[in-house]
Every structure is written in structure tokens, then in C-alpha cells.
Amino acid sequence: MRIATGARIPRDTTAVIRSEHGHVDGKGRLHAQREVVPGQDIRPRGQECRAGERLLPSGTLVTPAVLGLAAAAGYDTLYVAARPRVEVLVLGDELLTKGLPQDGLIRDALGPMLPPWVRALGAEVTAVRRLGDDAEALYEALATSTAEVLVTTGGTASGPVDHVHPTLRRLGAELLVDGVAVRPGHPMLLARLPSGEEGAGGADSAGVRHLVGLPGNPLAAVSGLLTLAEPLLRGLASRPAAEPYTAPLRADVHGHPQDTRLVPVVLRGEHAIPLHYNGPAMLRGIAVADGLAVIPPGGARRGRELEILDLPWTEPGVLPGELGIGGPDDEVCFT
Ligand SMILES: Nc1nc2c(c(=O)[nH]1)N[C@H]1C(S)=C(S)[C@@H](COP(=O)(O)OP(=O)(O)OC[C@H]3O[C@@H](n4cnc5c(N)ncnc54)[C@H](O)[C@@H]3O)O[C@H]1N2
Numbered sequence: 001m002r003i004a005t006g007a008r009i010p011r012d013t014t015a016v017i018r019s020e021h022g023h024v025d026g027k028g029r030l031h032a033q034r035e036v037v038p039g040q041d042i043r044p045r046g047q048e049c050r051a052g053e054r055l056l057p058s059g060t061l062v063t064p065a066v067l068g069l070a071a072a073a074g075y076d077t078l079y080v081a082a083r084p085r086v087e088v089l090v091l092g093d094e095l096l097t098k099g100l101p102q103d104g105l106i107r108d109a110l111g112p113m114l115p116p117w118v119r120a121l122g123a124e125v126t127a128v129r130r131l132g133d134d135a136e137a138l139y140e141a142l143a144t145s146t147a148e149v150l151v152t153t154g155g156t157a158s159g160p161v162d163h164v165h166p167t168l169r170r171l172g173a174e175l176l177v178d179g180v181a182v183r184p185g186h187p188m189l190l191a192r193l194p195s196g197e198e199g200a201g202g203a204d205s206a207g208v209r210h211l212v213g214l215p216g217n218p219l220a221a222v223s224g225l226l227t228l229a230e231p232l233l234r235g236l237a238s239r240p241a242a243e244p245y246t247a248p249l250r251a252d253v254h255g256h257p258q259d260t261r262l263v264p265v266v267l268r269g270e271h272a273i274p275l276h277y278n279g280p281a282m283l284r285g286i287a288v289a290d291g292l293a294v295i296p297p298g299g300a301r302r303g304r305e306l307e308i309l310d311l312p313w314t315e316p317g318v319l320p321g322e323l324g325i326g327g328p329d330d331e332v333c334f335t
């Protein structure tokens with residue numbers, strides 16, 4: 001009997017011969033040109049999975065392949081953790097949104113940088129708002145936002161126009177992390193905002209809202225993104241943490257006397273090569289980096305194994321030669 005690839009086999013069939021491995025003679029009899037073994041080219045039911053079997057552990061990212069597997073196994077609905085909804089609030093009167101920095105005004109580097117970064121961390125960005133240094137606008141924004149996570153940039157220090165701390169106090173927020181012994185990024189903070197029912201506006205279905213306060217210096221903001229925002233968003237999205245790993249340094253790196261430093265590095269072969277332009281306000285290092293090396297207080301010598309924090313898009317690339325540490329314009333810059 002002729003049968004199409006993938007067609008259901010007739011009852012009591014013991015083997016299938018591929019058309020190119022057999023021929024039918026003038027009397028309609030089939031002759032195999034190769035040995036035929038029982039079960040040949042028959043795909044039995046339940047080969048890949050059986051009814052009720054768990055196909056993937058919970059917490060698995062729904063990739064295109066996972067969607068295909070789910071459909072193949074007959075699922076019509078998948079239960080997933082929704083992407084956390086994040087609103088970005090950029091603070092600072094000194095920020096320009098186009099053109100060259102001039103007259104004491106600088107370009108907003110974080111407004112463009114944060115949304116794709118936050119999306120790469122598995123969250124959805126619902127809005128990016130530039131609020132200047134307006135305490136009332138910040139209060140209104142925090143009180144009424146329905147996002148589960150608010151990310152502010154700037155205004156975390158204690159200067160005259162640093163409104164984040166006073167506004168959190170006014171809202172009755174709970175400061176969970178108020179500064180971290182890390183450079184750059186030491187003023188970063190994490191707070192739990194009052195939920196909708198507690199009188200402060202919107203919230204997610206569980207009523208919990210968090211605020212990640214990133215320092216205004218752009219590389220300091222990156223520190224906060226990787227060490228405060230990333231674990232928070234991962235937890236909210238029920239994503240498992242990546243396995244921590246280390247790499248040996250290919251050059252000495254200066255340390256802060258008391259605090260940990262995070263220094264942009266590229267990964268080449270086994271090694272982490274520390275990059276120039278790693279000051280708190282600089283982005284040239286991180287723009288070509290694969291990750292941040294965790295430098296203990298006091299610094300680290302060449303060859304020492306250090307933990308590396310990956311960037312969400314880390315993949316091997318080309319090291320622009322002049323950026324690696326060890327040249328004449330090596331910089332020690334941590335405030
Ligand atoms: N008395 C102290 N003052 C400061 C300390 C300290 O320990 N004691 N730490 C300094 C450090 S370190 C940092 S980091 C900053 C963090 O302060 P803020 O979070 O309040 O940040 P701002 O003052 O608003 O801005 C700092 C710096 O970054 C520039 N900035 C701000 N936003 C952006 C942006 N979107 N794009 C590019 N650049 C931005 C801003 O113009 C400032 O130059 O506090 C120090 N002060």
C-alpha cells in the first residue's frame with residue numbers, strides 16, 4: 001500500500017519502505033531493494049513525551065522553540081508570568097534631548113538608554129517621562145503611576161534639587177536599599193511604594209509597586225540597573241538567575257579603598273580585559289563592554305579571578321584596541 005510521509009499507518013502495518021528503496025512489478029507486487037526491519041520508518045506514538053509528562057521546568061523562557069513545542073504537544077493555552085511594567089522618570093533640568101551639549105546643559109543619555117535596556121531585562125516600558133527638577137511633578141508621577149516598577153534617574157543625592165528621598169518620605173515609601181558600597185553607583189536606592197489601596201494611586205494586581213532610584217551619572221546608573229533593577233525585574237518575571245561565573249583579569253585594576261568597583265570589561269578567550277573610560281559619568285567603556293568586573297575594595301592584580309556581571313546582549317565582538325587598560329591615559333576615577 002502506498003502511503004504519504006507523516007500519514008497515519010494502516011492497522012497491522014509492521015514497516016514502511018521508502019519509495020526509492022522498493023519497486024512495484026508489473027503484477028502489482030512490491031519488492032524491497034534493502035533489508036526491511038520491523039518498525040522501520042514508523043514513528044510510534046509518545047516517542048517524545050507521554051500524556052501528563054512535564055515537558056519543561058517552570059520558569060522556562062517562552063522562546064519561539066518553546067511555543068512550537070507547546071503547540072506540537074497540543075497546548076492551547078500557556079500560563080506565563082507577565083512582563084513587569086516599568087515607567088522611566090528622567091529627572092534633571094540640565095538635560096537636553098537633542099543637539100550638542102552646550103552652555104552647561106548636557107544631553108540626556110539615560111532617556112534613550114534605559115528603555116531598550118529594561119526591555120532586554122524582560123520588562124515592558126510603559127512610558128518615559130522627563131520631569132526636570134520639579135518635586136511636585138515627581139510626587140504626582142510616583143503617586144499616580146500604575147506601573148509595577150518606577151525607575152528614576154538622578155536626584156538620588158542630597159543636594160538642593162535632589163528630590164527622590166524627600167518625595168519617597170512624603171509618600172510614606174519604605175526604603176529597602178538606601179545606598180550601596182559600590183562605585184560608581186553608591187547613591188542607588190530601592191523602595192517599596194504604597195500600593196493603590198494604601199492611597200497612592202495605581203498598582204499591579206497584587207498591589208505592590210517598587211521604585212529603583214538610579215544615580216544620574218550614566219555609568220552609575222548602569223551599576224544600579226545591573227545590581228538592583230535586574231534582580232527585581234527577574235524576580236517579578238519569575239525568571240531564574242544566570243549562573244555566576246568568574247574570569248581572570250588581564251591587567252591590574254585600581255580599587256576603591258572601602259567599596260567594591262564595577263569596571264567595564266571585554267571577554268577575550270578566558271580573560272577579562274578592563275576598559276578605559278570607566279569613570280561614573282562615562283559611557284565609552286560600557287558601550288563596547290561585554291560585562292562589568294566586580295573589583296573588591298583595594299583593587300585586583302592581573303590574573304585574579306573575578307566575578308563578571310553580564311550585559312543582557314553580551315556576545316563576542318572586536319576590541320577597539322585603544323580602549324583596553326594599560327595605555328598612557330589610564331584613568332583612576334571613582335567618586
Ligand atoms: N554630597 C554628596 N554629593 C554627591 C555624592 C556624595 O556622596 N555626597 N555622590 C556623588 C555621586 S557618586 C553621584 S553618582 C551623584 C548622584 O547624584 P544624583 O543621583 O542626585 O544625580 P544628579 O545630581 O541628578 O546627576 C549627577 C550627574 O549626572 C548627570 N546626569 C543626570 N541625569 C543624567 C542623564 N539623564 N543623562 C546624562 N547625565 C545625567 C548630571 O548632570 C550630573 O552631572 O551624586 C554625587 N553627589
Ligand code: MOO
Pocket residue numbers: 182183184185186187215217220221280281334335
Ligand atoms: O555613582 Mo557615583 O558616580 O557613585 O560614582
